[in-house]
Amino acid sequence: MAQLVSASSSAPANVAGESRARVSAGRLVLTTITAATFAFLYVPIFVLIIFSFNQAKSGATWTGFTTEWYAKMFANEDLIEAALNSLLVGTISTLVAVVLGTLLALAMERYSFKGKAFWDGLLYMPVIIPEIVAGVSLLLFFAFIGLERGFPTLLAAHVAFTTPFVYLTVRARLADFDRSVEEAAMDLGADEWHTFWRITLPLLMPGVVSGALLAFTLSMDDFIISNFVKGVGWNTLPVYVWPQLKRAVSPEINAASTMLLLFSIFIVVLSLVLQRRQSRI
Amino acid sequence: MATLLRKSRALQLLGLMFPGGFWMVVFFLLPLLFIVVLSFLDNERLFTLEGYQRVFDPLYIGIFLQSIWISLLTTIISLLISFPVALFMARLPKGWRDIALFAVMIPFWTNFLVRTYALQFLMRNQGPINLLLQWIGLIDEPLSMLNTPAAVMVGLIYGNLPFMILPVYTSLEKFDWTLLEAAQDLGASAWPAFFRVMLPLTAPGLLSGSILTFVPAIGSYVTAELMGGGKATMIGRVIAGQFEQAQNWTFGSAMSLILMVIVTIFALIYFRLGRGERVAL
Numbered sequence: 312m313a314q315l316v317s318a319s320s321s322a323p324a325n326v327a328g329e330s331r332a333r334v335s336a337g338r339l340v341l342t343t344i345t346a347a348t349f350a351f352l353y354v355p356i357f358v359l360i361i362f363s364f365n366q367a368k369s370g371a372t373w374t375g376f377t378t379e380w381y382a383k384m385f386a387n388e389d390l391i392e393a394a395l396n397s398l399l400v401g402t403i404s405t406l407v408a409v410v411l412g413t414l415l416a417l418a419m420e421r422y423s424f425k426g427k428a429f430w431d432g433l434l435y436m437p438v439i440i441p442e443i444v445a446g447v448s449l450l451l452f453f454a455f456i457g458l459e460r461g462f463p464t465l466l467a468a469h470v471a472f473t474t475p476f477v478y479l480t481v482r483a484r485l486a487d488f489d490r491s492v493e494e495a496a497m498d499l500g501a502d503e504w505h506t507f508w509r510i511t512l513p514l515l516m517p518g519v520v521s522g523a524l525l526a527f528t529l530s531m532d533d534f535i536i537s538n539f540v541k542g543v544g545w546n547t548l549p550v551y552v553w554p555q556l557k558r559a560v561s562p563e564i565n566a567a568s569t570m571l572l573l574f575s576i577f578i579v580v581l582s583l584v585l586q587r588r589q590s591r592i
Numbered sequence: 593m594a595t596l597l598r599k600s601r602a603l604q605l606l607g608l609m610f611p612g613g614f615w616m617v618v619f620f621l622l623p624l625l626f627i628v629v630l631s632f633l634d635n636e637r638l639f640t641l642e643g644y645q646r647v648f649d650p651l652y653i654g655i656f657l658q659s660i661w662i663s664l665l666t667t668i669i670s671l672l673i674s675f676p677v678a679l680f681m682a683r684l685p686k687g688w689r690d691i692a693l694f695a696v697m698i699p700f701w702t703n704f705l706v707r708t709y710a711l712q713f714l715m716r717n718q719g720p721i722n723l724l725l726q727w728i729g730l731i732d733e734p735l736s737m738l739n740t741p742a743a744v745m746v747g748l749i750y751g752n753l754p755f756m757i758l759p760v761y762t763s764l765e766k767f768d769w770t771l772l773e774a775a776q777d778l779g780a781s782a783w784p785a786f787f788r789v790m791l792p793l794t795a796p797g798l799l800s801g802s803i804l805t806f807v808p809a810i811g812s813y814v815t816a817e818l819m820g821g822g823k824a825t826m827i828g829r830v831i832a833g834q835f836e837q838a839q840n841w842t843f844g845s846a847m848s849l850i851l852m853v854i855v856t857i858f859a860l861i862y863f864r865l866g867r868g869e870r871v872a873l
Contacts, residue, residue, distance in 0.1 A: 345680040348673055352699050352753065355710035358720050362713070371713075371720045384741070411612035418608035422601075431608070433616055439803070439859045440624070441811020443828045444848045447835055448623035451630055451845065471619035474612055532703045535813055549705050556709045556815065566712075568706040575702040582701075583694070 358570060363565035380566040387445045390567060393551035400462075401530040401546060404469035408526045411470070412477025413519055418484040419478070437475045445472060446539035453540065461542030468540045476529060477522035484518025516587060524582045528575070624852070631845035643846030652830070652847070659827045660854065662741055663809035666748040670756040670805050671798060678761035693761070700754035705814055711750050712738065712818045739821035748809045748817035755808075756801035762798025772816070795865070803862045807855055827851055 366375040384390060419430065437445070449468050453460055491516070496506045512519075534549035541550055547570070555564045600779065634640040681692045699707060714720055715737040722734040737743060767790065775785040791798075813828035820826065827847060834844030 322608040337813070341676050341683075342678040344673070348677045348753070348757075349695060351750065352695075355714045356699075356702075356707065358769060359706075359710040362720070371718060371723050388823050411615055414608045416611040418605055422605045422608075424605060434623060437620065438856060439807060441807060441828070441851060441855060443831055444627070444852055445608075445620070445815050447831060447844060447848050449619070450835060451626045451841065452619075453627060455630075467615075467619050471615060474615065478612070492610065492865035509611045513643070528701050532705075534705055544656045549703065552705065555704060559709075559713070564709075565601070570701045570702075571706050576698055579694070579701045580695050583697075 314541040336544045352359050357563055360572070363562065365565075367564060368562065380563045383561075383563045384566045384570070387563070389546075390548075390551060392545040395547045396546060397548040400465055400469055400537075401527050404466055404473055404530050405523055405527040407466075407470045408473040409519060409523045412474045412522055412526075413515070414482050415474070415478045416481035416485055420482050431542050433476055434475045437472050438479075440488055442472075442533075442535040446495050449536065450539040459542065460540055461545055462489070464540045464542070465537060465545075468536050469533065472533070472536060473526035480522035480525060481515065481518045484515055488514065490564050520585050521582065523576060524585075528578055531574075566591075606731060620852055627845045627848050627852075631849050632842075634842055640842060643842040644866055646843050647846050647850060655825055655827055655830055656850070656854075658741065658825070662745055662826065663806050663812075664746070666745050666752070666809045667756075667802050667806045670749050670753055671760075671802060674753065674756040674760045675798075676752060678757055678764050681761050682764040682767070692802070696754050696757050696761070699856055702760065704751055708751055708815055708818050711747055715743065715746075715819075738819060739823040741820070744812075744816055744820040744826065746811060747815040748805075749814055752805045752808055755804040759769060759797040759800035759804065759836075760794070761797075763794040763800075799813055799862055805857065806858060811851060 329540060331459075362371060363377065363380060364376050365371075365373055366377045366379070367373070415430075415434065419427065419434070444470075449464070449471075450460075453464050473545060493506050493510055496510045497503070501509065531548060534548075536545050536552050538553070541547065552564065552567060552571075555561070557570075606857070610708075631643050632639055632641070634642065647656075647768050681689060681696075684692060707747055714820055717738075718720070719735040722731075726733045726734065771789050771793070774780070775789045780788065812826055813832055815830045816826035820829075831844055831847050833853070834840045834847070838844075
């Protein structure tokens with residue numbers, strides 16, 4: 312660790328020979344650890360992608376290249392239906408969560424009121440409460456009030472666990488907000504309503520977009536909560552895929568996993584492009 | 593006039609807070625309270641302490657302790673890996689830093705089920721690692737790497753590492769390196785400079801990363817199931833089992849409540865240490 316610190320101190324001009332040796336040793340250690348970590352993060356993913364093109368029905372012996380599993384996957388109606396369900400739930404819950412979360416962020420950042428500490432705590436809880444507990448609690452709740460589980464309960468749950476993440480993202484953006492721009496607009500005669508739509512919201516947009524992408528990803532990826540609140544015979548993609556991942560019977564699942572991976576990468580690239588574009592404005 | 597304005601401000605606040613606040617109370621807070629109530633009720637909805645009596649069975653105490661131990665160790669190892677990686681990233685030139693950040697972001701946004709499955713696939717008895725080692729001739733029999741507490745830990749580190757690297761990186765990126773030089777110019781050697789200057793100033797990021805790793809680890813279900821199988825049990829699996837196969841809701845609720853208490857204790861320690869700093873997303 313001592314070497315790490317020397318490696319990180321940025322005064323190369325006056326270092327003596329001995330400490331220069333320590334600097335390069337430190338850098339070597341850092342580089343090695345970083346390379347190993349990235350290998351650890353990526354090797355399993357690449358291996359999975361490679362083996363999704365393997366002919367062998369089971370095991371990891373390479374027997375030849377095939378796209379058979381992808382053809383099978385796209386012909387699997389249940390899987391396609393589950394994927395469409397996921398997109399539907401993800402889209403609707405994101406739209407609702409973005410509105411609710413943004414409104415909450417505005418209220419919590421710009422108003423002072425009684426009981427604010429309570430809401431502060433409540434809106435932070437989903438970060439702290441394990442998903443399994445949230446899932447179980449919703450199962451109990453819906454069973455107790457006699458609500459049959461299905462699309463509506465799934466949607467209600469997804470909005471509930473994504474809203475706080477939108478709220479946290481937008482609120483962070485609001486905290487850095489320069490209010491003098493709004494004051495200027497008001498001085499120039501704009502009313503509060505116009506100021507909000509023409510000034511506040513456009514400036515807030517990068518936060519809203521990040522929040523929306525986060526909410527959408529969380530919704531699309533969620534397995535634990537969805538598994539507890541979805542109805543019988545109505546699956547989202549992760550819920551449909553889970554029993555097959557556990558049994559790992561068919562290489563088709565490797566193909567499906569690869570498609571999910573590509574989808575995630577698409578979302579990351581999209582979010583980076585959007586943020587780039589907005590920071591330029 | 594003034595009262596009307598104040599009134600409208602109250603109305604504004606109501607309009608902003610109500611939709612999201614209502615949703616969070618009904619679909620998040622209320623269900624959690626149901627757990628508390630139902631943990632004291634038996635199947636006939638009569639008062640019972642049976643759930644809690646069972647929790648104190650040495651078998652379950654053991655599972656709780658093992659879960660806490662695995663999660664703590666996961667958090668510490670993740671921290672020890674992430675710090676040098678984040679340090680390396682923060683010292684890269686701008687272009688490379690963006691690429692490295694992108695490389696951490698991809699797993700961060702990638703489906704958790706798929707990533708854990710990819711790791712499990714790699715580590716199976718008939719998986720690529722074993723086949724490779726046998727092919728080289730290092731081993732004769734496949735190593736069994738899965739279904740142990742260590743395998744669960746590897747899975748948890750793998751799954752949650754981006755959640756640790758990103759906040760640690762954020763705090764290191766903001767770190768003013770001249771402070772370290774100043775400390776060393778004033779005669780502090782590398783170690784004290786690290787512990788007295790760098791560590792305290794980057795603590796918020798380290799703490800954020802720790803809580804973002806610890807919470808999913810202690811409530812883990814997917815990782816415990818895929819990497820630990822039936823042999824290395826975590827609380828999350830026991831809780832899920834009570835609502836799936838066993839149908840003992842009283843016991844399941846009691847365990848969920850205790851899990852919430854454990855997480856809350858760790859969160860309070862975290863807020864204490866971080867002086868109320870919020871997790872950076």
